[in-house]
Amino acid sequence: MSAKQVFKISECQIQPKSRPDSSPKRYELSSWDLPMIPIGPIQKGLLFHISSEILPQQLNPIIDKLKSSLSIVLSHFLPLSGRLVTETVEGGGLFTFIRCGDEDTGAGFHRAVADKISVADVLNSRYSPTYVRDFFPYNGMINHEGHHLPLLAVQVTELIDGIFLGCTVNHILCDGTSFWNFMRTWSDVVSGKLFFSDDQKRPLLIHNTSSPIKLPFQNLDTLIDKSESSVPDLQDKIFHFSPASIARLKKQVNSEIVTVDIETDNRKSKAPVISSLLSVSALIWRSITRARCLPKTELVSFKLACNYRSRMLPPLPPTYFGNCIGAVSTVPIPSGDLLARNLGQTASLLHGIVSSVKDDVIIRKEIDRYVSEPVFFSISGFAKNNGVGMTSSPRFEVYECEFGLGKPFGVMIGGANIYDGKVTSFPGREGHGSMDMVICLSPETMAKLEGDLEFLNFIEVI
Known part of the structure; x- marks a missing residue:
């Protein structure tokens, strides 16, 4: 020690x-x-x-x-x-x-x-x-x-x-x-x-x-x-995505999406435009799953914290003080099925879970269900099914918090609520859409992630 x-x-x-x-x-x-x-x-x-x-x-x-x-x-x-x-x-x-x-x-x-x-x-x-x-x-x-x-x-x-x-x-x-x-x-x-x-x-x-x-x-x-409050033996590391690398990743993701055949007035629906954050999320989910070397039949999942403020009717103001988030999750799928998908198909899967809570009615049903049957979060629940979970947001005004001392040199997390597969997203210090992802993994998985060629192709600073 x-x-x-x-x-x-x-x-x-x-x-x-x-x-x-x-x-x-x-x-x-x-x-x-x-x-x-x-x-x-x-x-x-x-x-x-x-x-x-x-x-x-x-x-x-x-x-x-x-x-x-x-x-x-x-x-x-x-x-x-x-x-x-x-x-x-x-x-x-x-x-x-x-x-x-x-x-x-x-x-x-x-x-x-x-x-x-x-x-x-x-x-x-x-x-x-x-x-x-x-x-x-x-x-x-x-x-x-x-x-x-x-x-x-x-x-x-x-x-x-x-x-x-x-x-x-x-x-x-x-x-x-x-x-x-x-x-x-x-x-x-x-x-x-x-x-x-x-x-x-x-x-x-x-x-x-x-x-x-x-x-x-x-x-x-x-x-x-x-x-559950004890800090596990994990490594957490900040991976930096520059504006240029994110733009390149987003372009690849959107070029790989296969348009889904949905008949609407005899026309095919357009594929969704995948955001920068979901593009990065898809890359991270695939890369961590690959680094874990799981059997092809073992289940994996991805969870994402979703801000409900703007989804309510009427919308809650951005300054609403309290919790106003939900955890949206993919249906667990075999790791082999995930890795058989390309980045675009993986990102489409994540886009679907975010879109599923796009309106006030769905959110209020969640509220009513909680009142009748309260449930509580657990760290083991977040990590279930070889989970990868993303919290925080690259949209937060982190580097605007100068406290009269000039721009912060970095933002860091403590040991609370960490688990194998947790990802904390922050804006990058240089701004312009850059992102920093704090990834927590076991030492063995982290070592493999650091050598993952697809992942490294989009990382400019480690």
Whole structure:
């Protein structure tokens, strides 16, 4: 075991600067929030370079500004300072909600130091260094622990020539869209691009369902398997797709699609235009399946997190704060069948599952079904059938979150919710449609993926 390289030096709680009397003290959880109870939080962080010559003089003012601005922003995202509460219901069952009142203990703010690690050490490692997991607070927690742990905890880790800003946010509270909206708001307050006055009307960011959903349990402990929060022996690596390589991949994918014979007024339907993200997803699914060297009859599947905001009627605003996502999945198919398809045919399969949730009616049926038969996510469920699952989005405004420190040098994930086959998508730092894919695999599969010729044909930086 390698020597410890990250040392915690302080911890405090940040309270909202103000709490309007009219603000709710209780926020109900939706059918998109409650399934997150047994799994881990969102853990995302940003890497900033600051010259080692000036970092000692600048660090304390940076910390002070992050704290004061976080207090301001928490006034507009009050549930981030709350806690989970579960109450028993007369006649059986439970209600779980977010309590947000004067008795809150606020958001967590941690400081740490890693004075032997440089920005280059983090960026130039072949695989994501294991010490990066220590850049995040509350490793190994699950969302259920939001009953006594902060729903938001921030850690600033001092490096030789920079800082890492790591955030752990309870996934019951929000999804990736909400998380990066919060981060962009916080960044803009720090940078002086956004100002809130104490009497300014709060934007309608926080969701609040009209009626609570009753869970048919005596207590939530029956849902919890702490072994799922342990970090498996996996390697995660960032693979970069440049704008040019994505354009080349997308062109090949769309040229390989076979038009499906569907009679409509005696005319064949046109093949769908496959997006850049689904083109990359098809490449990754085929490449990981090939690298796993599975028997041809063994089943494989692909899961994709799908943002429902724009699919609702009326559409929910992009600033809706909460979970508003669903996991869409292919029907499990034999690995031999998948690898017999070309990239275009594989991408068409993925296009089909995304298109299947294109309207409000289907989504509301999911909601109604959950109310009558609640189900919960599990990491083992994500990995089932040799699953490859993609989360996050290259559309998130990651590199716009500068916090007055200039453009981040990188974005990284923590150890929460990782499994063999998980893919986390981010925009590339240079923009213009580039993408970074963080892929988590067993060491054996990763080694084969790194030698996969079809995959390498579209990777420009490893």
